[in-house]
Amino acid sequence: MDTTEVILTERRRRLEPVGQDIKVKPFLRAQELEDISLYWAPVDTFPMSFRVRAWWMAFLTRFRQLMAERTLRQENFLQFKTVTAERSGHFMSTAMDFIPVTGIGLKPGSSLPPLPEADQLKKESLQPDFSMHKHLPDYTYWFVRKQDEEQRQHFFGMGGMAFLWLKKDPATQPPDLKLPPAARRLMESHGSDIQKQLDTTYALLDSFLKKSKAVFGKTIQDDPVLKNAAFVLPLLSSRDFFAAAPETRQQWFDVFDGYCTESPEDRGILIAVKDPAFDAPLSALLEQMRSEGMEYPL
Numbered sequence: 001m002d003t004t005e006v007i008l009t010e011r012r013r014r015l016e017p018v019g020q021d022i023k024v025k026p027f028l029r030a031q032e033l034e035d036i037s038l039y040w041a042p043v044d045t046f047p048m049s050f051r052v053r054a055w056w057m058a059f060l061t062r063f064r065q066l067m068a069e070r071t072l073r074q075e076n077f078l079q080f081k082t083v084t085a086e087r088s089g090h091f092m093s094t095a096m097d098f099i100p101v102t103g104i105g106l107k108p109g110s111s112l113p114p115l116p117e118a119d120q121l122k123k124e125s126l127q128p129d130f131s132m133h134k135h136l137p138d139y140t141y142w143f144v145r146k147q148d149e150e151q152r153q154h155f156f157g158m159g160g161m162a163f164l165w166l167k168k169d170p171a172t173q174p175p176d177l178k179l180p181p182a183a184r185r186l187m188e189s190h191g192s193d194i195q196k197q198l199d200t201t202y203a204l205l206d207s208f209l210k211k212s213k214a215v216f217g218k219t220i221q222d223d224p225v226l227k228n229a230a231f232v233l234p235l236l237s238s239r240d241f242f243a244a245a246p247e248t249r250q251q252w253f254d255v256f257d258g259y260c261t262e263s264p265e266d267r268g269i270l271i272a273v274k275d276p277a278f279d280a281p282l283s284a285l286l287e288q289m290r291s292e293g294m295e296y297p298l
């Protein structure tokens with residue numbers, strides 16, 4: 001058994017199935033984490049195959065609705081390094097609609113990669129497998145516009161999307177702009193959607209942005225990159241959840257109530273929810289999908 005297999009075997013030992021009375025297949029639940037609910041489900045590969053991706057697309061739509069019933073809003077993120085050359089055109093063509101804002105993705109306790117010396121960079125550039133990615137921070141985009149399904153259609157399945165579920169923030173609620181009907185019709189006839197512009201402007205006041213930098217950017221507080229970043233998104237694997245002390249996990253979940261990420265490191269999808277008793281609602285969602293003929297294809 002190679003090193004990767006040993007790591008994955010150990011990871012699966014710590015992510016055991018829940019009791020038979022509550023079924024969350026295809027997920028495995030981390031039983032020893034009693035303060036939160038942590039789930040892992042396998043994927044075949046990144047990029048995902050068609051059938052696996054189709055199941056996840058349907059699941060995530062239902063999961064967003066489930067979290068909305070708990071008065072939680074969803075925010076979508078995309079890691080820059082997973083935007084392949086083929087997808088970069090899609091990214092540029094959607095930027096006007098999705099309004100991506102740049103932040104930093106950061107593993108717990110890590111720092112940003114140092115800039116290489118010119119001689120080192122020149123030497124590395126001569127190698128056939130050269131890539132600048134290892135010298136760049138994990139720049140991450142937050143899609144300001146709330147167009148979840150469209151954004152997933154473009155970018156989900158490559159291994160670089162993440163989703164947060166947050167409590168509603170009054171600061172992001174725009175005022176009720178009462179324009180005379182004639183004025184509103186005139187502006188709309190010129191392609192100006194006032195409500196959409198207001199929603200975008202006020203979304204940028206989200207308290208998550210500042211809070212995320214304070215909680216997840218502690219190791220880079222003195223780095224000028226942090227000053228120019230709108231937010232810090234934690235890049236969490238199952239290992240990080242198990243390694244963190246309960247008080248550290250509590251700090252994370254003071255920022256968000258739910259976290260989901262495509263995790264190539266875990267060869268699957270991770271979902272973490274602040275509610276430690278989340279098995280029942282998750283099970284009900286999955287049972288509904290099965291009753292509609294949507295079995296997980298792995």
